[in-house]
Amino acid sequence: MTAARPEADAGPVVVRVDRDRCIGSGMCALSAPGSLALGDDGLAEPVADYADGGAELTEALAEAVDFCPVEALTLYSADGGYRIAPAD
Ligand code: SF4
Numbered sequence: 001m002t003a004a005r006p007e008a009d010a011g012p013v014v015v016r017v018d019r020d021r022c023i024g025s026g027m028c029a030l031s032a033p034g035s036l037a038l039g040d041d042g043l044a045e046p047v048a049d050y051a052d053g054g055a056e057l058t059e060a061l062a063e064a065v066d067f068c069p070v071e072a073l074t075l076y077s078a079d080g081g082y083r084i085a086p087a088d
Helices: 027-031 059-067
Strands: 013-017 036-038 044-046 073-077 083-085
Touching (some): 027 036, 059 083
Antiparallel strands (some): 013 073, 073 083
């Protein structure tokens, strides 16, 4: 898996949760609480979405995407909408 690493010129990002894959382990919410939280249904939810303009790509968020045990997290550019990580 290709890791997403914060870059100095990286714009805002949006993390999407594949709710069919998420098993509610909570690892992402623990490691990147500013970016992800567990919802009332026990599955992960992004803190910021496109409507919010996205959020900064932090090291913690990049690691959360990398380490989700079921690869339920995907990073997109909040500006261009293109996929950043994991690589296709
Ligand atoms: S780490 Fe993955 S499986 Fe665990 S709560 Fe987050 S998105 Fe769901």
